Amino acid sequence: MIRMLLAAVWLLSVGVPAFAGRAQLNVDVDRFAVGQTGRLVLSVVDDRPHPDAVKAVEVPDGLVLTYRGNKSNFRSNGAKISQVYSFEYSLSAMEEGAFTIGPFEVPTTGGGTLTTNLLDVEVLARPEVDGGPDLQVKADFETGEVYEGQVVLYRYELTARVPVVGVQWHLPEFDGLRQPQHGDPWSTNYRIDDIDGRIYVDRGAVPLIAVAQGERKQGGALAEVRVPVGRQNVFGFSQHQVQHLPTPETTLRVKPLPEAPDGFSGLIGNFEVRSTLDKSTVGVGESVEWTVHLSGDGAVEGFTLPSLPDTDGLRVYESEVALRGRTDESSYMSMLTVRRVLVPTAEGKLELPNLQVVAFSPTEHRYVTHEIRLGTLDVRPGTGAGVADVESFSTEPDLEALPPEAVLGPSLRELYTWGFSRTIQLGAALPLLLGLVGAPGALVLLLEGRDRVAKARARRAAVEAARPPTTAEVLAQLPTDPAARLAGLDGALRLAIAQHIGVEVVHLDRPAAIAGLGEPLSGRLSELVQALDRARFAGQPAGRDLEEEVRQAIRALEAS
Amino acid sequence: MILWLLTMWVCLAGPVSEGAEVMDEGRLDDAIALWEPVADGGSGVLLYNLGLAWHLKGDAGRALAYWRTAGELRPRDGNIHHNLAVARSELEGAVPPPVPPAMGWMGILSVTELGLVGLLLTGLGSGGALLWRRRRSASMGAMVLVLFAGGLSAGGLATAGWRARNPVVVVVADSAVARDAADVRAGVRFSFPLGSELSELQASGAFVLVEDGEGRRGWVPRTAVFHAGG
Numbered sequence: 043m044i045r046m047l048l049a050a051v052w053l054l055s056v057g058v059p060a061f062a063g064r065a066q067l068n069v070d071v072d073r074f075a076v077g078q079t080g081r082l083v084l085s086v087v088d089d090r091p092h093p094d095a096v097k098a099v100e101v102p103d104g105l106v107l108t109y110r111g112n113k114s115n116f117r118s119n120g121a122k123i124s125q126v127y128s129f130e131y132s133l134s135a136m137e138e139g140a141f142t143i144g145p146f147e148v149p150t151t152g153g154g155t156l157t158t159n160l161l162d163v164e165v166l167a168r169p170e171v172d173g174g175p176d177l178q179v180k181a182d183f184e185t186g187e188v189y190e191g192q193v194v195l196y197r198y199e200l201t202a203r204v205p206v207v208g209v210q211w212h213l214p215e216f217d218g219l220r221q222p223q224h225g226d227p228w229s230t231n232y233r234i235d236d237i238d239g240r241i242y243v244d245r246g247a248v249p250l251i252a253v254a255q256g257e258r259k260q261g262g263a264l265a266e267v268r269v270p271v272g273r274q275n276v277f278g279f280s281q282h283q284v285q286h287l288p289t290p291e292t293t294l295r296v297k298p299l300p301e302a303p304d305g306f307s308g309l310i311g312n313f314e315v316r317s318t319l320d321k322s323t324v325g326v327g328e329s330v331e332w333t334v335h336l337s338g339d340g341a342v343e344g345f346t347l348p349s350l351p352d353t354d355g356l357r358v359y360e361s362e363v364a365l366r367g368r369t370d371e372s373s374y375m376s377m378l379t380v381r382r383v384l385v386p387t388a389e390g391k392l393e394l395p396n397l398q399v400v401a402f403s404p405t406e407h408r409y410v411t412h413e414i415r416l417g418t419l420d421v422r423p424g425t426g427a428g429v430a431d432v433e434s435f436s437t438e439p440d441l442e443a444l445p446p447e448a449v450l451g452p453s454l455r456e457l458y459t460w461g462f463s464r465t466i467q468l469g470a471a472l473p474l475l476l477g478l479v480g481a482p483g484a485l486v487l488l489l490e491g492r493d494r495v496a497k498a499r500a501r502r503a504a505v506e507a508a509r510p511p512t513t514a515e516v517l518a519q520l521p522t523d524p525a526a527r528l529a530g531l532d533g534a535l536r537l538a539i540a541q542h543i544g545v546e547v548v549h550l551d552r553p554a555a556i557a558g559l560g561e562p563l564s565g566r567l568s569e570l571v572q573a574l575d576r577a578r579f580a581g582q583p584a585g586r587d588l589e590e591e592v593r594q595a596i597r598a599l600e601a602s
Numbered sequence: 603m604i605l606w607l608l609t610m611w612v613c614l615a616g617p618v619s620e621g622a623e624v625m626d627e628g629r630l631d632d633a634i635a636l637w638e639p640v641a642d643g644g645s646g647v648l649l650y651n652l653g654l655a656w657h658l659k660g661d662a663g664r665a666l667a668y669w670r671t672a673g674e675l676r677p678r679d680g681n682i683h684h685n686l687a688v689a690r691s692e693l694e695g696a697v698p699p700p701v702p703p704a705m706g707w708m709g710i711l712s713v714t715e716l717g718l719v720g721l722l723l724t725g726l727g728s729g730g731a732l733l734w735r736r737r738r739s740a741s742m743g744a745m746v747l748v749l750f751a752g753g754l755s756a757g758g759l760a761t762a763g764w765r766a767r768n769p770v771v772v773v774v775a776d777s778a779v780a781r782d783a784a785d786v787r788a789g790v791r792f793s794f795p796l797g798s799e800l801s802e803l804q805a806s807g808a809f810v811l812v813e814d815g816e817g818r819r820g821w822v823p824r825t826a827v828f829h830a831g832g
C-alpha cells in the first residue's frame with residue numbers, strides 16, 4: 043500500500059512538468075478616469091509561483107499599484123483541471139495617458155520563469171460631475187449596418203453609482219437575427235473605486251448572425267436590479283427594491299450580399315487560413331497529417347473544407363473537424379480546425395494540389411479568395427508495410443469496411459408488424475367513469491358518515507341531559523305554584539352555594555358552607571335561609587319579596 | 603384461452619400488420635394510405651409505424667409529429683424514444699428544444715394508463731366499502747379510505763393531465779414564420795426551422811398560436827405545421 047502511495051506521489055511529481063505553466067495579466071477595466079481604481083490580477087496556471095512573484099508586477103509612472111492579496115483555486119475546462127494561483131492588486135490612475143503594463147517575468151518555485159502578456163490601459167481626464175442618474179443602462183449593436191450572414195455584437199451595459207445586487211438582463215427577441223451555434227455570449231461585472239463613490243458595472247455582449255434583410259427593429263433590453271433602500275438592520279442586512287431599467291429600441295440595417303462568384307463557401311467575415319503538413323518527407327504508405335486552421339470574425343457553422351482533387355499516388359482520409367467560437371467585449375471569433383491524413387502510394391516528388399476558399403469580407407465589401415497551398419511531398423520507398431496493409435489512418439471508421447446501416451448513422455428501430463390499430467382513450471370519459479365506479483363506495487361512505495354524525499349527536503344529547511342544571515336554568519324554570527316556587531328558590535340558592543364552594547349539591551352542608559363565607563354574606567344568607575324555611579314549612583308570611591332577595595343573594599355569591 | 607386467441611387474431615389481422623406487409627414491399631405511400639385514415643384515435647403502434655413510413659419518405663417533420671403522439675400513448679416504448687432521438691439529431695438549423703409533456707408524469711404513464719389505475723383503485727375502494735358496511739373492521743375501513751382516496755387522486759390527476767395537454771405540432775415546412783398576430787400583415791417575430799416540436803395553444807383561421815420549448819410564442823400558418831392524430 044505504502045509503495046503504491048509513494049509511486050503515485052512520484053508519478054504526480056514527475057507528471058506536473060508535463061503541463062506547461064503560463065502566467066496571465068488581466069484588468070477588470072482597461073479604460074479609467076483619473077482618480078479611479080480597478081483590479082489587476084496576475085494568474086499563474088499549472089505552475090507554482092515563487093513568493094517573490096508578487097513583486098514581479100510593476101507599473102509605469104502615472105499608475106499606482108497596491109498589492110491586495112492572493113488566492114488559489116482550481117479551474118476545469120471539461121477536459122483538464124488546472125490549479126490557478128492569483129495575485130490581486132489595486133490599479134489606480136493618477137495621470138492621463140496611455141500606459142502599457144508588462145510583460146513580466148514571473149519566477150516559479152521550480153527555478154524557472156514564466157512570461158506574462160502585455161496590457162494596454164488608457165487613463166482619461168476626469169469628467170465633470172455629471173449629476174446624472176445613479177443607474178444608467180445602454181444596449182445597442184456594435185454597428186448599425188451589416189451584411190446578411192455577418193456576425194454582429196449586441197452589447198449591453200449597466201453602470202450604477204449605488205451598490206446593486208442580482209443584476210439580471212432580459213434581452214429582446216431579436217428579429218432577423220440568431221445566435222451562432224458556437225460561441226457563448228460574454229458577460230462580466232466589476233467595480234471601479236472612484237473618489238466620488240464606487241461604480242458598479244455589469245455588461246455583456248451577444249454574438250448574432252443577421253439572417254434576414256432589411257431594417258430590423260429590435261426591442262429594448264431590460265435590466266432588473268436590486269437596489270438597497272433604507273438603513274442596514276443590526277445584522278448588517280438591507281431591504282432591497284427591485285428596479286427595472288429598459289434600454290431604447292434599436293435598429294439594424296441588414297444589406298444583401300452582392301452576387302456571389304462560383305465556389306463561394308458561404309463564409310461571411312474576415313478570415314485567415316493557415317495550412318500545415320507535419321512533415322515534407324515521407325515513405326510510401328506512411329501518413330502525413332495535414333492541418334487547416336481557419337479563423338475569423340464570422341460564423342463557420344455549415345462550412346465544409348473542399349476535398350482535395352483526385353491526385354495520382356495519394357489517398358486522403360478525414361481525421362478530425364473541430365469548431366469553436368469565442369466572444370469578448372469587442373469581438374466574436376470562430377475557429378475551425380480540419381485535420382486530414384495524406385498517405386502517398388507512389389515514390390517521387392508529389393505535387394499537392396491547392397485549394398481555394400472564397401469568403402465575403404464585410405469590411406472590404408467584396409468577395410475574397412483564400413489560397414491554401416500544400417506544397418510538395420518528397421515520397422521515399424516505404425518501410426515495407428506497403429499500401430495494401432494500410433487499413434485506415436483516420437480516427438473515423440473505415441466506411442467501406444462497415445455494414446451499410448453503420449455508414450448511414452444510427453439506424454431506426456424496426457416496424458411493428460402486429461398490434462392494435464386503435465386504442466381506448468379514457469381522457470374525456472374519465473370523470474364520468476370515475477363517478478360510476480366510485481358511486482357505490484361514495485354512497486356507502488356517505489351513509490356511514492351520516493350514521494356516525496347521528497350517533498355523535500345522540501351521545502352529545504345524552505351527556506347534556508345528564509348534566510345538573512345551573513342556577514340560571516333553575517331560576518328561569520320556577521313553577522307558578524307558590525309552595526313549589528319557594529322550593530325552587532331554595533334549590534337555586536343551594537345550588538349557588540354548592541357551586542360557590544365547589545361541591546356537589548348532594549354533599550352540601552349548608553349551615554357550615556354559609557358560615558364559611560364570611561360576613562356580611564354569611565349573615566345575610568343565614569337570615570334569608572331562615573326566612574325561606576319559615577315561609578315554606580311554617581307557613582309564616584315573609585312580609586317581603588323573597589324571590590328578589592334570593593336572586594340578589596345568588597348574584598352576590600357569583601360576584602364574590 | 604379463447605379471449606387470448608381472439609385478441610391475437612384481431613392484432614394479426616388488423617391494419618397494423620396489413621400495412622407492415624405493404625411497407626415491407628417498399629410501398630410506403632400505400633402503407634401510409636392504409637394507416638392515416640385511422641390515425642386519429644389510432645394506437646401508439648400504428649402512429650409509430652406511420653412515423654417510420656414518413657421518415658423513410660424523407661419527411662422528418664411528419665415523422666417527428668407521429669412519434670411524438672405515439673410517445674404520448676406509449677411513453678415507455680424505447681423504440682419511439684430511439685427514433686425520436688435519431689430524427690432530432692438529423693435536423694439542421696437552430697431547432698428549439700422540444701416542448702415537454704404538459705405534466706411530468708406523462709413521461710412515464712399515459713393519461714389512459716393513469717386513468718385506468720385510478721379506476722381500478724376507485725373500484726376496489728368502492729367494493730371494499732360495500733363489504734366493510736357488512737363486516738365492520740377498523741383496518742378494513744382505513745384500507746377502503748386509502749384505496750378510495752388513491753383512486754380518486756389518480757383519476758383526478760389523469761383528468762387534469764388530459765385537460766392540460768396541448769396538441770404537439772411539428773414544423774413541416776422549411777421554416778415557419780412566427781408572427782405577432784394571426785394575420786399575414788402582422789409583424790414577424792422569428793422563424794421556427796423544420797422539425798421544431800411546438801405546443802399548439804390556440805387556433806384562429808389559417809393560423810395557430812404555438813409555443814416552443816423555450817417558451818417563445820407566435821402565430822404560424824396552419825399549413826406550416828402538422829399535428830398527428832392520436
